[in-house]
Amino acid sequence: MVFSVHHWAAWAPGLVGHDAWRSWLSQPHPLPAEGAPPLTEMPAMMRRRVDRLGRIALQAAYTCQGDAPPRPMVFASRYGDMGRSVELLEQLAEASPLSPTSFSLSVHNAIGALYSIARGDLTAQSAVAAGAETVEAAFVEACGLLSEGAPEVLVVVYDEPRPAPFAH
Structure with a gap:
């Protein structure tokens, strides 16, 4: 499978925009x-x-996707x-009440779900966690979507x- 990266975005404190990232990459x-x-x-x-x-993850997704269609x-x-x-486990250990909002946002697909809800986007979405191979697994998932006919796939790694x- 051959694919191209059409757009990219990243966010870190003090690095806004492609030029800032390129400058940082030349002198980390x-x-x-x-x-x-x-x-x-x-x-x-x-x-x-x-x-x-x-x-951070959502800012990169919004910046990369822009006004492009879902x-x-x-x-x-x-x-x-x-x-x-x-934090939730510590509250549980102290027998403190848990925040339903914190609990709902602690699941692994919460960030993608918020992005989808905010944009009203009903397209396919995956949440990947594969240990040290998470980045690779994300691209394998994206390649699978491309091979099934998706014209483009947004990959957000955070x-x-x-x-x-x-x-430790």
């Missing part, structure tokens, strides 16, 4: 650990529920929103370091 340097994209493309009532990792999507993350899951109890 440490980036700030804090910061989140504004995600103004998403309706405010939905956006306020999304944490930092989700905002297409199948593959969202891939090795760990997903593990920070939110750890991750962040594991939270404290699992950082």
Whole structure:
């Protein structure tokens, strides 16, 4: 299978736009650990529920897809929103009440689902987690969709370091 990358987008603190990324790639340097994209493309009532990792993934998806018509999507993350899951487990251990919103957004396909709902996009969507081979698995999934006739596929890969109890 042969495929081409038509558009790409990425987000990190201090790197906005293709030129900033190209400059950073020519001279990589440490980036700030804090910061989140504004995600103004998403309706405010939905956006306020999304944490930092989700905002990063969604900002890249919105930037890459732009006004293009809906297409199948593959969202891939090795760990997903593990920070939110750890918070829920800590609350559970303390017998504190759990937030239904936090719980619903802790599942692995939540970011893709929010994107689909916000855009009113009913096309096929997958959530992939394959350990160290997550990026490769996302592209295998995309190639499968292309071979089944999809004209284009949006692939969103996102991750962040594991939270404290699992950082080792």
